[in-house]
Amino acid sequence: MRTGSEPATARSPLRMRLWLTVWGLLWAAFGTVAFALVGRPGWAAACGVLWLVVTVDLTMIVRHLRQGPHYQPGRDIPPYPPPEHRHP
Template structure:
């Protein structure tokens, strides 16, 4: 099996979405718990920091769920291929 590299793998790389989903759930649990615990302890600065992280985790979770629902064959448009074709030599 020959693996062809296009040289733009960071752009066309695919993320393990299920792993990102479960890591986002883990982050959701910890940041919501941290926000509640710091608020209960009377530490507003730490509570705000955890709330900002909670917002970032929620946005990431929404994007991961959106990408999972789009499926592995999602194309942004009919004229945009998922990968650039390799150059013929």
């Protein structure tokens, strides 16, 4: 159902983001260790920075999931009503 107010009432698919972030976290950790073992410190550092960014993102996703249905509504929660536009 399109209402025209999607940017203001959009909901993030947090569970999908959670699993994609976990996938990225595993690859960043693997890349950091693998590049460090083969003697590529630049690539290891780049993967380490990515690992840090993904960890922060994962922390925010978990925080939003724990805040309840406002951030991750279930199927029984209807979509937000479109904002009312008042014409002067």
